[in-house]
Amino acid sequence: MTSPIRRPKKNKNSMRKTRSRKKPISAYAIARLADNGKDVSHFFTNSGKMMKPIQRVNVDFTASMLEELEAAAKELNISRQAVIKTMLRQALDQRQSARASRHR
Numbered sequence: 046m047t048s049p050i051r052r053p054k055k056n057k058n059s060m061r062k063t064r065s066r067k068k069p070i071s072a073y074a075i076a077r078l079a080d081n082g083k084d085v086s087h088f089f090t091n092s093g094k095m096m097k098p099i100q101r102v103n104v105d106f107t108a109s110m111l112e113e114l115e116a117a118a119k120e121l122n123i124s125r126q127a128v129i130k131t132m133l134r135q136a137l138d139q140r141q142s143a144r145a146s147r148h149r
Contacts, residue, residue, distance in 0.1 A: 104129075 070088065079085045106114070117132075118125045 075085050075088050114125050114128055118128045121128065123131075
């Protein structure tokens, strides 16, 4: 005679159902509500930061510069564009810091 197989007790929280989260409302939908005279103030918390629109530019690089950028991107595991933005930001910050120290 074999002993009965015992199943482990289920944890009460093991398969707890989660509420589905509401999708954020689009700017277009908020605009429609406002156009219809609805109060949309609760959509705006003033906790965010206004971002200026992004402007695209074209930049020409020499082949050797492009190779350096590719190598840096691969080493850092980020896109080439991210490398360019990061390095440019560092250079601009360094320039600003140097100008500020000269004017003291």
